[in-house]
Amino acid sequence: MNDPNTARVSCGALTASDAGRRVELDGWVHRRRDHGGLIFIDVRDRSGITQVIFDPSLGEVFGQAETLRSEDVIRVCGVVRSRPAGTENAKLATGQVEVPAAELEILNRSETPPFVIAAEEEPAEEVRLRYRYLDLRRPRMQRNLTVRHRILKAFRDYFDDHGFLEVETPNLIKSTPEGARDYLVPSRLHRGTFYALPQSPQILKQILMIGGLGRYMQIARCFRDEDSRSDRQPEFTQVDVEMTFVSQDEVLAMMEGSVRYVWEHALGQTIPDPLPRLTYAEAMRRFGSDKPDLRFELELVDVADAFRGGAFGLFAGLAESEANRVIALRWPGGAALSRRDFDAVTELAKTFGAKGLAYVSFAPDGIKGSIARFVDEPLAAQLRERCGAQDGDAILFVGDAKHGASEVAGKLRLEIGERLGLRKPDAFAFCWVLGFPLFERDEETGEITFSHHPFTAPAPGQEALFDSDPLALTAQHYDLVLNGYELGSGSIRNHTAEFQNRVFKRLGLSDEQIEDRFGFFMEALRYGAPPHGGMALGIDRIVMIACGENSLRDVIAFPKNQTARDVMMDAPSSVPDQALNDLGLRIVEPPPA
RNA sequence: GGUCUCGUAGUGUAGUGGACUGCACCGCUGAUUGUCGAUCAGCUAGUACGAGUUCGAUCCUCGUCGAGGCCGCCA
Numbered sequence: 157m158n159d160p161n162t163a164r165v166s167c168g169a170l171t172a173s174d175a176g177r178r179v180e181l182d183g184w185v186h187r188r189r190d191h192g193g194l195i196f197i198d199v200r201d202r203s204g205i206t207q208v209i210f211d212p213s214l215g216e217v218f219g220q221a222e223t224l225r226s227e228d229v230i231r232v233c234g235v236v237r238s239r240p241a242g243t244e245n246a247k248l249a250t251g252q253v254e255v256p257a258a259e260l261e262i263l264n265r266s267e268t269p270p271f272v273i274a275a276e277e278e279p280a281e282e283v284r285l286r287y288r289y290l291d292l293r294r295p296r297m298q299r300n301l302t303v304r305h306r307i308l309k310a311f312r313d314y315f316d317d318h319g320f321l322e323v324e325t326p327n328l329i330k331s332t333p334e335g336a337r338d339y340l341v342p343s344r345l346h347r348g349t350f351y352a353l354p355q356s357p358q359i360l361k362q363i364l365m366i367g368g369l370g371r372y373m374q375i376a377r378c379f380r381d382e383d384s385r386s387d388r389q390p391e392f393t394q395v396d397v398e399m400t401f402v403s404q405d406e407v408l409a410m411m412e413g414s415v416r417y418v419w420e421h422a423l424g425q426t427i428p429d430p431l432p433r434l435t436y437a438e439a440m441r442r443f444g445s446d447k448p449d450l451r452f453e454l455e456l457v458d459v460a461d462a463f464r465g466g467a468f469g470l471f472a473g474l475a476e477s478e479a480n481r482v483i484a485l486r487w488p489g490g491a492a493l494s495r496r497d498f499d500a501v502t503e504l505a506k507t508f509g510a511k512g513l514a515y516v517s518f519a520p521d522g523i524k525g526s527i528a529r530f531v532d533e534p535l536a537a538q539l540r541e542r543c544g545a546q547d548g549d550a551i552l553f554v555g556d557a558k559h560g561a562s563e564v565a566g567k568l569r570l571e572i573g574e575r576l577g578l579r580k581p582d583a584f585a586f587c588w589v590l591g592f593p594l595f596e597r598d599e600e601t602g603e604i605t606f607s608h609h610p611f612t613a614p615a616p617g618q619e620a621l622f623d624s625d626p627l628a629l630t631a632q633h634y635d636l637v638l639n640g641y642e643l644g645s646g647s648i649r650n651h652t653a654e655f656q657n658r659v660f661k662r663l664g665l666s667d668e669q670i671e672d673r674f675g676f677f678m679e680a681l682r683y684g685a686p687p688h689g690g691m692a693l694g695i696d697r698i699v700m701i702a703c704g705e706n707s708l709r710d711v712i713a714f715p716k717n718q719t720a721r722d723v724m725m726d727a728p729s730s731v732p733d734q735a736l737n738d739l740g741l742r743i744v745e746p747p748p749a
Numbered sequence: 750g751g752u753c754u755c756g757u758a759g760u761g762u763a764g765u766g767g768a769c770u771g772c773a774c775c776g777c778u779g780a781u782u783g784u785c786g787a788u789c790a791g792c793u794a795g796u797a798c799g800a801g802u803u804c805g806a807u808c809c810u811c812g813u814c815g816a817g818g819c820c821g822c823c824a
Contacts, residue, residue: 193782207785226775243783251785268776271760274786275774279760282816335824355824382823383750507752507820609824707817718817 162233168204172252174236181206181255182263184293185228187274195221197257199232200273202298207245207254208232217260227266227273227290233259281709285723288714300711304699306422308375311395311695314417318410320371320397325360327353327377332673335609337381339390347740353379356692358609359677361398362649365688366680372398375695386707387641387697390720394644398690404632404648407689408588411636411646415586415693423702427586431636435591440559444483444566446592449640450585452578456565457484457543459553468530471514474555482555483565486543487572490550491517491524498526501552504571510554510564517550525550570640579639581704586638594629595662603664608633610659612647613689626662636693639701646691653681 164180186200195210195218210221224230234255245251271279273293278284284291291297312322331338331352338352354360356378364372376396384390395414399407412431419425432450439448442455460482463471474480487493493501502513516525516536523536531539543551554565573579594614598605604626606612614622615630622629632648650656656678660670670678699711709715716722736742 187785187787189784189787191782191784191787192780194784195782196784196787198785205785209783212782240783243785245785248785268759270775272775275760276786277761277774280756280816283760332824336822358824380823383821385823386818388823504819509820606824611824719815723816 159233166203167199167201167206168249170206170236170250170253170255172238175238175253176235178233178235179255181208181232183230184266184273185224185226185230187226188224190222195224197221197224197230197232198274199230200293204249206250207248208234209254209256210260211256214257217257220260220262221257224262225266225268227269227293228262229264229266231259231261231263232257282717282723285709285715285717288724292713297710300699300703300705301713303422303703304695304711307418307699307702308695310418310422311373311414311693312375313421314414315371315373315395315397318371318413320373321369322374323364323369323372324374325354325357325364325376327379329354329360330676332359339379339381342739342741344738355380356394357396358611359674361396361690362611362685362688363677363680365398365400366683366685368686370400372396372690376692384716384718384720386709387700389696389708389712390716392708393695394692395695396690396692397646398688400686400688402648402687402689404590404634404689407646407648407691408634411691411693412588415636415643418698419584425584427584431586431588433588433590436589436593437591439589440562440566444562444564444569445640446589447635447637447640447642448566448587448589449570449573449579450587450637451580451583451639452573452576454486454488454569454572454578456562456569457486458482459484459539459542460555462535462538462542466530466535467532468514468527471553471555479558480556481558481561482553483561484539484543485552485554485565485568485572486545487515487550487552488546488576489548490515490552490572491519491548493517493550498550501568501571505552505554505564505568508564508567509560511556513568514553514555515550516553518545518547520547527553584638584701586636589635589637590633592631592633592635593627594631594633595626597627604662606659606663607631608645608647610663611649611656613650613655622658622662632689634691636691638698641697641701642694643697644691644693646689648687648689651681651685651687653678653685656681 162178162180164182167181167183170179181199183199183201186198186205189196193212197208197210198205199208210218212218232255234257236253236255238252239254269290270287271283271290273290328341328351331340331350336355338355341351341353343349343351357374357376361372374396376394377391378394379391381390397411399410416427416429419427434448436446439446444456458481460471460475460480463482464475466472471482474482498515505513514527516523516528516531518540523531539545539551545551552568554561554568556564593607594612595604596607608631612631612633615632618629633645634647635645636643650659657670660674696708696711700708703711705711714722714724721727
């Protein structure tokens with residue numbers, strides 16, 4: 157069919173103006189409607205669907221058409237024509253035209269697919285992933301991967317426009333045993349040693365700065381051997397960025413610009429300029445999260461003082477110390493909830509780490525709820541005033557040590573927002589979160605550890621605190637947050653070996669440990685490392701939110717499932733003994749439980 | 750590691766401590782010349798696995814396996 161008079165066209169592209177053209181359509185049998193003496197076949201490719209019609213006058217071709225089934229792959233030639241009056245299909249982009257087949261070539265047959273591509277109903281995710289190549293034929297996945305492509309391209313275009321060089325960094329690197337668990341790759345040539353897959357190209361991009369690249373970006377694959385969530389995959393993609401001779405504000409402006417450009421060019425939407433900024437302390441206080449969902453209000457309200465010296469002993473006691481919070485959280489319409497509903501919410505709060513949950517509701521027949529008997533009229537009036545609660549609302553109370561109370565209340569806030577439909581998938585609420593502490597105390601060991609990573613620089617002018625009160629140090633670190641998801645984080649880095657060494661020492665590393673793990677990096681810092689800083693944005697999450705999806709698995713072509721398995725390939729899998737022998741590995745059975 | 754929910758034909762679902770587990774789609778056979786979720790007639794095909802309670806279990810209990818959500822974890 158390599159006829160110069162025949163144009164190969166996309167299945168979704170034909171319009172009335174194409175009538176009279178002789179075209180070739182290649183694609184899958186989407187649906188067939190067999191009327192015995194007349195057969196309609198919808199031919200599908202990524203661009204859409206065109207109706208092809210077979211007439212018995214075609215003889216042998218018609219006989220072939222009778223055998224066509226879903227997902228067979230065909231090539232059809234014919235002259236496009238307008239549909240007879242009254243048979244147009246307004247629901248179809250190509251509904252004004254059809255192609256009466258003159259020739260048919262069956263390029264491949266399909267077995268009966270386990271699920272119907274054309275169906276509205278969605279098979280279980282396990283089935284979708286097992287037959288991913290079929291799932292990918294569905295419009296939803298084709299759309300999501302298209303959006304993903306456009307977003308990636310927009311990022312590349314933007315950073316290219318701003319003088320960034322895309323530089324690839326290796327995937328077989330050195331394990332630096334801090335942070336998440338590494339994926340390890342055994343070395344054959346150096347038996348008993350291992351490469352690690354990068355958790356991020358962090359050190360490498362810093363060395364690129366030392367290498368004088370100035371402005372670097374990369375669409376980088378990262379690997380972390382930790383348990384998955386709907387928004388976390390063991391293997392994920394970042395837009396990784398690093399720049400020299402920049403202030404924090406300059407990095408923020410550049411990154412903010414990239415996101416604004418992406419939203420405009422890939423999604424056709426404008427976002428605020430500038431993006432709102434919150435401090436870490438403010439985010440925790442008002443939203444109970446370092447990644448607040450700003451699509452809705454419902455802020456946390458501090459009410460400890462209202463309970464001080466009052467009848468409710470638990471909160472009165474908590475109110476005596478600045479280390480505690482008593483947080484009120486308005487639940488619009490919450491008075492309609494049953495006792496049973498509140499019990500369920502209390503159970504939920506306990507899974508978040510709450511010891512319990514107090515609540516009052518303002519029902520038409522008076523104040524109700526678990527602590528209603530401690531809430532007299534003046535207190536009720538005060539609480540309503542401060543929370544902005546109306547008749548029919550409820551207020552939840554979380555009281556505990558500051559940080560824990562904030563986190564519990566923050567998660568309850570999201571739950572309320574979710575139930576009230578306030579987390580709209582087509583709304584995009586960005587914000588920066590700044591002013592994180594540089595160090596924090598490890599709750600298990602009691603040791604001082606870094607909040608994000610050990611290369612982050614403290615805010616200028618805080619040198620005096622470094623030894624006297626390290627936990628009071630503020631980091632030049634920033635998170636970009638969208639709709640309650642952390643899109644990415646970055647920082648201004650330490651660029652002198654001397655200061656980096658002080659940080660490592662402060663974290664309790666010995667000279668030997670520093671040399672063993674970071675010796676190459678410390679050495680690089682000593683050869684004229686310029687001031688630098690950067691950021692990495694999680695592409696998978698950005699695409700997920702942009703597509704209105706709830707799971708990364710719907711925006712990744714071949715994702716792992718929750719247990720980190722690829723159910724299509726069946727990975728991970730065992731390997732032949734010879735492969736283990738080459739690597740000097742032996743599998744040890746786990747000890748009996 | 751913990752916890753919750755789920756597992757019924759190829760797919761999506763319904764239902765019940767007791768008789769042939771119902772429906773839709775897919776598939777198969779036949780009919781059908783203007784459909785587009787084609788239509789009409791017929792057919793095929795199922796309780797994840799194991800143990801227990803019970804006269805009797807798809808249903809109740811426990812375990813195993815698998816899946817998903819959340820907590821821990823994720824510098």
